[in-house]
Amino acid sequence: MESYKYRPLDPAKDxxxxxxxxxxxxxxxxxxxxxxxxxxxxxSQAPExxxxxxxxxxxxxxxxxxxxxxxxxxxxxxENQKENEKxxxxxxxxxxxxxxxxxxxxxxLYRTRARDIPRTLWIDFMCINQADDEEKTVQVRRMRDIYQxxxxxxxxxxxxxxxxAAGLEYVxxxxxxxxxxxxxxxxxxxxxxxxxxxxxxxxxxxSTGWASRSSRWSGWKKGEHVSHALERLLCLRxxxxxxxxxxxxxxxRVLGRLRVVGASDPRDKVFxxxxxxxxxxxxxxxxxxxxxxxxxxxxxxxVRNTLEATQTLEILSIPRLVGRPSSLTPERPLSLPSWxxxxxxxxxxxxxxxxxxxxxxxWKPPQMATLDSKFEPPENEEEANVLRAKEPxxxxxxxxxxxxxxxxxxxxxxxxxxxxxxxxxxxQNPPGRQTIRDQANLIMENQAQISLWEEIFDPTxxxxxxxxxxxxxxxxxxxxxxxxxxxxxxxxxxxIVYIVIVxxxxxxxxxxxxxxxxxxxxMVSSTINRKGARLENSNGTLYLGLVPPDARVRDPxxxxxxxxxxxxxxxxxxxxxxxxxxxxxFTGDCYVHGMAKGELWNEKNCRWLGIT
Numbered sequence: 235m236e237s238y239k240y241r242p243l244d245p246a247k248d249x250x251x252x253x254x255x256x257x258x259x260x261x262x263x264x265x266x267x268x269x270x271x272x273x274x275x276x277x278s279q280a281p282e283x284x285x286x287x288x289x290x291x292x293x294x295x296x297x298x299x300x301x302x303x304x305x306x307x308x309x310x311x312x313e314n315q316k317e318n319e320k321x322x323x324x325x326x327x328x329x330x331x332x333x334x335x336x337x338x339x340x341x342x343l344y345r346t347r348a349r350d351i352p353r354t355l356w357i358d359f360m361c362i363n364q365a366d367d368e369e370k371t372v373q374v375r376r377m378r379d380i381y382q383x384x385x386x387x388x389x390x391x392x393x394x395x396x397x398x399a400a401g402l403e404y405v406x407x408x409x410x411x412x413x414x415x416x417x418x419x420x421x422x423x424x425x426x427x428x429x430x431x432x433x434x435x436x437x438x439x440x441s442t443g444w445a446s447r448s449s450r451w452s453g454w455k456k457g458e459h460v461s462h463a464l465e466r467l468l469c470l471r472x473x474x475x476x477x478x479x480x481x482x483x484x485x486x487r488v489l490g491r492l493r494v495v496g497a498s499d500p501r502d503k504v505f506x507x508x509x510x511x512x513x514x515x516x517x518x519x520x521x522x523x524x525x526x527x528x529x530x531x532x533x534x535x536x537v538r539n540t541l542e543a544t545q546t547l548e549i550l551s552i553p554r555l556v557g558r559p560s561s562l563t564p565e566r567p568l569s570l571p572s573w574x575x576x577x578x579x580x581x582x583x584x585x586x587x588x589x590x591x592x593x594x595x596x597w598k599p600p601q602m603a604t605l606d607s608k609f610e611p612p613e614n615e616e617e618a619n620v621l622r623a624k625e626p627x628x629x630x631x632x633x634x635x636x637x638x639x640x641x642x643x644x645x646x647x648x649x650x651x652x653x654x655x656x657x658x659x660x661x662q663n664p665p666g667r668q669t670i671r672d673q674a675n676l677i678m679e680n681q682a683q684i685s686l687w688e689e690i691f692d693p694t695x696x697x698x699x700x701x702x703x704x705x706x707x708x709x710x711x712x713x714x715x716x717x718x719x720x721x722x723x724x725x726x727x728x729x730i731v732y733i734v735i736v737x738x739x740x741x742x743x744x745x746x747x748x749x750x751x752x753x754x755x756x757m758v759s760s761t762i763n764r765k766g767a768r769l770e771n772s773n774g775t776l777y778l779g780l781v782p783p784d785a786r787v788r789d790p791x792x793x794x795x796x797x798x799x800x801x802x803x804x805x806x807x808x809x810x811x812x813x814x815x816x817x818x819x820f821t822g823d824c825y826v827h828g829m830a831k832g833e834l835w836n837e838k839n840c841r842w843l844g845i846t
Contacts, residue, residue: 235330235332236329236331236332237302237331237333238272238303238331238332238333239331240365240366241365242304242366242369242716243255243274243369244274246276246277246278247276248276248278251276251278251584252277252372252373252376252379253274253275253277253279254274254275254276254277254356254361254373254380255272255273255274255356255360255361255362256272256273256274256275256280256281256283256288256354256356256361257270257271257272257354257355257356257360257361258270258271258273258352258353258354259346259347259353259354259355259610260347260352261347261350261351261352261544262347262587264344264345264347264370265344267299267300268299268300268340268343268344268347269299269301269302269303269307269330270299270300270301270343271298271301271302272301272303272360272361277376277379277380277383277631280383282354282385283354283355283356283384284353284354284356284384284385284386284387284388285355285356285380285381285384285386285387285388286342286355286356286357286358286387286388286390287381287387287388287389287390288339288342288390288392288498289338289391289392289496290336290338290359290391290496290498291336291337291338293498295336295337295338296334296335296336296337297334297335297337297339297340298333298334298335299332299333299340299343300330300331300332300333300625301330301331301333301499302329302330303329303331316458331394332471333360335359335360336359337739338390338392339357339359339360341392341393341801342388342390345584346388346786353819354625355388355795356380356384358373358377361373362374367526368460368525368526368527370523370525370666371523371524371526372517373526373527373663374505374508374523375508375522375523377506377508377509382521383396386706400526409596416420418752434556436716436718438533446468447759475674476488476511480511482511482512482513482514482515483510483511483515484512484515484544484548485504485507485512485515485516485519485521485536486540486548486549487512488507488511488512488519489503489507489512489577490552490586491784492507493577493583494553494579495579496579498576499529499574499576500526500529500533500568500578501525501528501529501532503577503578504516504521504532504533504536504577505523505525508521508522508523515711516766518543518667519535519536519537519539519540519543519661520535520539520668521535521536527570528569530568530569530801531576533568533574533576533577534570534571534574534639537549537574537575540552541641542611544609545608545609545610545796546608546609546796546798547609547643547794547795547796547797547798548588549575550573550797550801550820550823551586551587551588551798551799551823552575552577552586553575553583553584553585553586553782553822553823554572554575554576554583554782554784554820554821554822555575555576555578555579555580555583555781556580556583556584556763557580557581557582557583558580558581558782559834570742571589571640571641571820571845571846572637572819572820572821572845572846573845574643574822575723577773582658582763583763584762584763584764584782584783585759585762585845587760587765587780587824587825588799588825589800598740602798602831602832602833603793603797603799603800603829603830603831603834603835604793604794604795604796604797604800604835604837605830605832605835607795607796607797607835607837608795609794609796609797610644610795610796610797611642612642614636617816620665630734634704639846640844640846641688641820641842641844641845642842642844642845643794643842643843643845644794644795644840644841644842645690645792645793645794645795645801645840645841646793646836646839646840646841647736647791647792648771648791648792648793648800648829648834649769649770649771649777649790649791649826649829650769650770650771650788650789650790650791651768651774651785651786651788651789651791652768652769652770652786652787653690653767653768653786653787654690654765654766654767654768654781654785655686655687655689655690655766655767655787656686657686657765658762658763658764658765658783659683659685659687659758659761659763659764659765659766660683660763660764661758661762662760670733670736670737671729671733673736674729674732674733674735674736675732676730677732677735677736678726678729678732680725681717681720681726683707685721685726687761687766688777690766690767690768691766691778691810700763704788705771713750717735737796740776752801760780760825763783764780764781764782764783765780765781765782765783765785766778766779766780766781767779767780767781767785769826771793777826777827777828778826778827779791779824779825779826779827779829780824780825781802781822781824782802782822782823782824784821785802785821785822785824786804789803789804789824790802790804790805791824791829792804792818792843793829793834794840794843795837795840797823798823799823799824799825799826800823800825800826800829800830801820801821801822801823801824802822802824803819803820803821803843803845804818804819804821805817805818805819806818806819806846817844817846818843818844818845819845819846820844
């Protein structure tokens with residue numbers, strides 16, 4: 235059977251309008267092949283339709299549906315819903331063609347068409363020619379308008395999975411409580427918990443303000459723990475609040491907060507958020523949806539333009555990607571300089587130490603390791619040429635290519651890593667409804683990690699350990715004093731011991747003593763996916779800190795002009811013919827107790843460092 239071919243979209247007569255495709259899905263039994271019609275219309279004259287927001291899923295897993303291509307349906311505008319329905323009845327004048335779609339979309343179409351009424355839908359994967367970058371560029375720039383005009387926005391989370399109903403019920407109750415507290419602070423913004431949850435559930439719709447009417451949702455992301463969904467929920471609620479207030483934020487703070495949101499195309503990690511509270515900032519960086527450029531070029535341009543415009547290195551505090559992206563994103567590595575963040579996400583990637591999740595839009599970094607210093611690129615072309623001449627490349631062509639991917643910073647080494655924890659801190663994700671044994675296993679696994687970290691941080695005297703534990707250190711440490719006895723008594727491997735601890739904890743809750751395990755999980759968020767480290771400077775002074783998960787012993791800690799926190803760099807070998815030339819690989823930022831507030835900053839010690 236012939237495959238469906240997209241025809242180019244005709245420009246709208248009104249320059250402020252846009253031509254879009256819509257899907258006419260007739261009512262059918264819940265089984266059998268999916269058959270529908272795709273037609274075009276100016277957005278301003280579109281019939282009532284529902285827009286879908288959903289997770290694309292693995293691009294390698296697909297399904298096939300059938301398109302009824304009417305002679306007029308792809309070339310003439312449809313002015314009203316009745317004419318749309320007539321198209322479906324003219325089967326004798328259509329050709330049946332196949333269209334390959336994401337497998338995650340097929341269950342939605344089966345469920346949607348099982349109703350007794352025809353549906354008119356807008357689905358990005360089907361209504362935008364994914365093979366036409368120019369069309370994608372035009373359509374994505376107007377996606378906010380497309381969602382706003384929709385009668386409803388449907389949020390498809392996937393088919394129901396085991397425990398999903400209980401999870402959704404729990405999320406609703408938690409959000410009702412959160413919304414109630416927020417509304418108590420500002421009654422003028424009270425809108426109701428159910429409406430609020432619907433508005434923020436989809437990262438591509440409600441948090442951007444794209445949908446103007448009510449939204450519906452169904453299903454659950456299979457295998458996702460409730461805590462992950464709640465994390466997204468909080469981030470989206472903050473973003474929604476910013477959009478409602480008309481705030482304009484630095485783009486990397488918004489993208490950093492919503493980095494966990496998946497995207498099949500790495501460029502969409504930037505483009506789909508173009509309508510958020512950072513649009514004006516992105517436009518100042520000369521960034522607009524444009525699928526004619528590659529992901530690498532986009533990411534490099536973002537950082538380059540931001541550094542030049544802001545004179546701060548805050549953007550470098552976005553953690554580097556760790557591990558291989560999930561099936562929701564392309565698995566191929568992007569060819570990026572070490573100083574350019576890969577905006578994709580893995581569960582092994584740490585969150586930013588700069589706490590972009592804060593609700594205050596007048597946010598300022600909690601630390602400033604280089605005080606009020608500013609990032610300064612080479613002052614003029616002559617200085618830049620001097621630096622380029624030092625680059626260890628055999629010919630001018632390679633030198634010119636390298637200069638576009640090298641970042642020049644001014645800084646100096648203050649210490650080196652001498653010892654690391656055996657592994658990064660990992661947050662255990664138990665099932666939503668835990669048995670006593672589940673809770674015991676959780677404490678047992680956490681204690682194994684704590685024991686490794688306490689080899690680096692002395693829990694009884696370490697200032698940084700108390701800092702990480704914040705004000706609840708005393709309460710948590712009171713339990714730890716008893717748990718540290720277990721290894722001495724050779725009891726740390728027996729689950730029954732931890733079951734007894736859980737039972738005692740439940741008994742104490744009834745008399746008003748809070749659960750220390752919950753406090754522990756809340757306090758160690760900054761350490762998740764990071765390693766603890768001991769560091770030493772040239773004078774033998776010892777420091778303690780948090781470093782990226784791929785940091786190594788002997789890696790230097792460097793202070794750079796304009797940096798919020800110290801950086802972990804890694805020296806790279808250079809061409810022997812260019813002795814004395816320094817090249818560095820960027821590993822990430824770090825928190826080092828005794829350096830984060832400018833205690834060691836001295837601008838006179840700075841020299842040029844080439845970051846590759």
